[in-house]
Amino acid sequence: MTGVWGLASLWIAVITQTGFVCSDMRFIERHEGESVVLPCVADERKPSPFGVYLRRRWLDPRKVLFKHTGSEFVLGNNADKNRTSVSGDPNLHSLNVTISQLRAADTDRYYCEFVVGNDASEDQFIEGKTEFLLLVTAGDQCGCSSYSSLLYALSSAVAVLLLLLLLAGCVLIYKGKARRGVKSHPQAPIYEEMTGMQPLSRKAASHRLEEMESSEYRNCPVTKSCPENYYERPTGGLCPKK
Numbered sequence: 001m002t003g004v005w006g007l008a009s010l011w012i013a014v015i016t017q018t019g020f021v022c023s024d025m026r027f028i029e030r031h032e033g034e035s036v037v038l039p040c041v042a043d044e045r046k047p048s049p050f051g052v053y054l055r056r057r058w059l060d061p062r063k064v065l066f067k068h069t070g071s072e073f074v075l076g077n078n079a080d081k082n083r084t085s086v087s088g089d090p091n092l093h094s095l096n097v098t099i100s101q102l103r104a105a106d107t108d109r110y111y112c113e114f115v116v117g118n119d120a121s122e123d124q125f126i127e128g129k130t131e132f133l134l135l136v137t138a139g140d141q142c143g144c145s146s147y148s149s150l151l152y153a154l155s156s157a158v159a160v161l162l163l164l165l166l167l168a169g170c171v172l173i174y175k176g177k178a179r180r181g182v183k184s185h186p187q188a189p190i191y192e193e194m195t196g197m198q199p200l201s202r203k204a205a206s207h208r209l210e211e212m213e214s215s216e217y218r219n220c221p222v223t224k225s226c227p228e229n230y231y232e233r234p235t236g237g238l239c240p241k242k
Contacts, residue, residue, distance in 0.1 A: 024130045031139040035100040040112030040128045042093045049114035049126070052090040054097050057131075058109040067095060090114060102136045109133050 030036050040052055054064040065084065067073040069091040075081055080099075088095030093114070099106065112128035 025133060026130050027133045027135070029135045029137065030102050031137055032102055032104060033139070034102050035098060036102060036134060038097045038099070038110055038112075038132050038134075039130070040088075040095050040097065040114075041130065042112070042114045042126055042128050044093050045116065045126075047117060049090045049093065049116050051115040052095060052128075053113040053115070055111055055113060056108040057111055060105075060108055064110070065097065104136050104138055106136045107134060 028036055038054065040054065042049060042052075049069075051066060051068045053066050056062055056064060063076040064080075065073045065075045065086070067086050067090060069089050073084075073086045075084060083099060083101040085098045085100075086095060087098075110132040112130075114126045114128065116124040116126060118124055
């Protein structure tokens with residue numbers, strides 16, 4: 001379980017870390033009990049560095065060691081003295097740090113920081129060319145299936161998060177369209193409803209209907225009835241034929 005925890009912690013650090021430096025990143029994987037060599041290299045400059053730090057940046061941010069030119073290195077934790085060695089010199093812009101008997105707790109992001117003296121102001125701190133992402137696993141105790149399951153779980157969590165974000169975006173877009181649709185169909189002015197005014201189209205339709213009715217009356221011939229003369233025609237007949 002130690003290796004799984006180390007990998008999980010490494011993933012958490014990668015996801016939560018937002019700042020990155022301009023140096024190159026080198027990934028190194030080792031098993032517990034093995035050794036690793038971390039080469040610290042800086043660009044040549046004048047004046048040359050007089051010291052170098054090896055630091056951890058992520059899970060356990062701290063100073064691992066400091067090496068002054070021409071002297072022995074100093075460890076941040078004396079318990080690591082028996083498993084740490086240094087070769088080279090900061091004045092040569094290059095040295096190697098060897099860590100042996102690795103443990104899962106050594107999993108972290110390491111970087112070198114060279115110190116250059118400056119008589120006019122404070123000393124300058126220049127990071128090395130390469131950072132090291134060291135992953136120490138628990139050897140054969142945790143098989144590949146454990147790491148596969150962990151990676152699958154992490155991938156599933158990321159997929160679910162992306163799906164939720166996509167659904168939220170679709171809902172926002174749908175609500176925005178619905179609001180625009182309501183605004184594009186305004187209701188009739190309230191003063192028209194109160195005064196009983198009819199829309200222009202209704203007035204035009206009623207006007208055409210009146211014209212059609214009046215035209216029917218004009219085109220239809222009107223039969224004139226003859227006045228009845230009860231004295232001349234006591235029978236009350238209709239108009240005589242001519």
